[in-house]
Structures are given as structure tokens and as C-alpha cells.
Amino acid sequence: MAVDRARVLEEAAALLARRSTSSMDEIARAAGISRATLHRHFAGRDALIRALEQLGIEQLAQAMDAARLDEGDAAGALRRLVAEAQQVAGVLAFLFTENQLFEGEEVNAGWARLDTRIHALFRRGQEEGDFRIDLSATWLTEAFYGLVGAGAWAVQDGRVARNDLTHSIAELLLGGIRRSMEK
Amino acid sequence: MAVDRARVLEEAAALLARRSTSSMDEIARAAGISRATLHRHFAGRDALIRALEQLGIEQLAQAMDAARLDEGDAAGALRRLVAEAQQVAGVLAFLFTENQLFEGEEVNAGWARLDTRIHALFRRGQEEGDFRIDLSATWLTEAFYGLVGAGAWAVQDGRVARNDLTHSIAELLLGGIRRSMEK
């Protein structure tokens, strides 16, 4: 088995992050293998997407681990999370829109766990008095995904510099647009 | 010509906002006409999307007009913009992801004009000292679209209450997550 499933998934993720409609053939070529081999390792497009979803979930979970969401103040944790999530942003944006299509179907339970963790982070910030409470933690979670996704696309299209992205997202989330009085 | 193009477009927009992959047949049925008639009024799927894009551009432009972006302080104008944009949020989210697919192709010039207006609003806020200047107006524009889109989806899936949405988006953009010291 010369083909590394993980490597194929990485390539697929990178390609689909750019062109979400890439065909199996394009994905195979991007991964440097033939379409036949791609099908040997993944039952079909659906299976590939599922595997990709699983990978994205694991990577985001790792990003959360690395961000140590429970340590320090919530603001710092959020900053670390944004920074760590940057790596996965592309796939995340893809999976985000992809999930939008599965209307009725049950969503991967993995997402629920991740949502819970982010939700808990915002909740903690609110309970510790750092975050405002008139914006629900649920909405903040959605906003987080939205900004990460929008940021990934903006970078992809060259409208925003990749180096600024982490700072841009974190600062917007934390401080908003208004000129801050403090600091 | 009993069929009202504008009405068909409205129905198509409503449907595609929910299911971006709806077929021509589904769109036709949603509009209460046959597929044949749909094709009589729009050369093809591509033409339909283009027309939808045009409609979205016009509606967003109207929303901007209604929001009177140049009047009052920038924060108030942004609040009004978010409120007005709410109506178009669904289609906007659809067109936003749709545009993501046209990588190389030239984007509809209409978008550029709209971007310019939003960009100018953020710029004005910065120049008047209301908005922070360490976040580029370009990024703020992207963030605006991202939050509006994410908000529309969150409402669609029932994760956020529609009534809260305008306030949630505007407040997050303006004030961020941090508990405000002022006010």
C-alpha cells in the first residue's frame, strides 16, 4: 500500500478548500494518484467527504487542545483558538458550506462536541464577566465559524493578507469595530 | 406573458437560499411554473443565476439606500445597514458561496460598487474616529458579509432566532464580545 490515505485526504482538503466542486478525477490528480486508486481507498465521493469531515473534526479538536481553552482568561483562550484554527480554516469553510446542504440528515456527532467546547468557552467568558451577556453563546459560536470561513475565503482570493488574518478575526471578535476607550 | 419574471426570481431566490443545489425542475415547481416555461424566460441555469445575482445586487443596493449610509455617525449607519440587509441575507449567502466557485472569471461589476460603498462606510467611521484603524476597511467588509451569511444560515437551521439576528450582528460588529466599559 504505497498510497497514504492521510496524505490523499490532505491534498483533497487543500483542493476542495479552493474549489468545492472538484470532481473525483481532479481530486485524484491533485493527490498524484489515479481515479481508480482513489476509488480503491474511498468507496465513493460521499465516503471521501465523510472521511474529510472526520479529519476536519479531528484537526479542529487538536487545534482546540493546543489552544488550551480552559486556561487563563476567556479572551486569551479565544485568541489562541483563532490562531490555532487558522490551519484548518480552509477545510472548515468547505465543510461548513457542505453541511449546509445536508438539510434534514443528522449531522456528524463530532461537530456537536466541537460546538459544545466553543460554546463553553464563550459561556465561561460570560460567567467570568469578561464577555457581554446580551449576545448568546450560540450566536457567538456561529459568528466564530462565519468569520473563520469568510477569512479563509478572503485570504484565498487575495483580499486579505494571510499574516493579518488571525489578528483581524480575534480582534474583531473580541473588541468589535468601535474604537476602544481602554488600552 | 402571464409569467412574471420578477416573481419567478423571488421564488428561485427563496429556494436557492435554502438549497443551493436545487435543480431547474425544482426551481420551476417552486415558482409554480413548468420547466419548459422557466427555460423560455431564462436561457439556462447560468442565465438564471446571473439574473438572480443582478437582483441581489439591486436589492442590496436598495438596502444601502434605505440605510442612508452617509447620514449620522458611522455606527448608526452600520446598524441601519445590518437591519436593511436582513431581507436579502438569504440570497446574499447563496450568491456569496456561488461566487466562490468562479475563481478566475471576472466578477460582476455590481459587487465592486457595493463593496466600495460598504468599504467607504467603514472608512468614514475610521476617519471620524469612531472605528478602530488597526482593522482594515477591506477586512471589515469581508467580515460584514461573513456575519450576514452565517447569520442567515443559523436562522435557517433554527440555531438563532430571526428576531435577534439584526441586533446580534450589529452589536458583535460594533462592540465585539468584550464586556463594554463605557455605556
Add this chain to the structure above:
DNA sequence: ATGGAATGAGACGTGAATGTCTCATCCAGT
């Protein structure tokens, strides 16, 4: 070197959606 496993190339059938066309029907204005 050799034998088995993995791969690449490509043919093949399938299904879905598109776009075109025809024909019968319906409706409105005269």
C-alpha cells in the same frame, strides 16, 4: 529473480440534470 500486491490507464454502464423540441391545451383580447 520471482510472485503477489498495488497502481495506472482506460473502457463501460448508469444516473442525473440540462437544454431543445413538439404538441395539445388554455387563456385573453378582439
Add this chain to the structure above:
DNA sequence: ACTGGATGAGACATTCACGTCTCATTCCAT
């Protein structure tokens, strides 16, 4: 009532991606 335009229903060809399969080739371990 009549007539012309618009519509609905459906057949039809086409395209495209998918999934399956075969066969020759390559690669690796023994």
C-alpha cells in the same frame, strides 16, 4: 366565438461525473 400567444406535459438527445471493471505494468518483499 375566434384566434394568437403563452403554457404544461413530456419525449428526446447530450453532457458530465460517478462507480465498476479489466488488463497491463510497476513495485516491493522474499
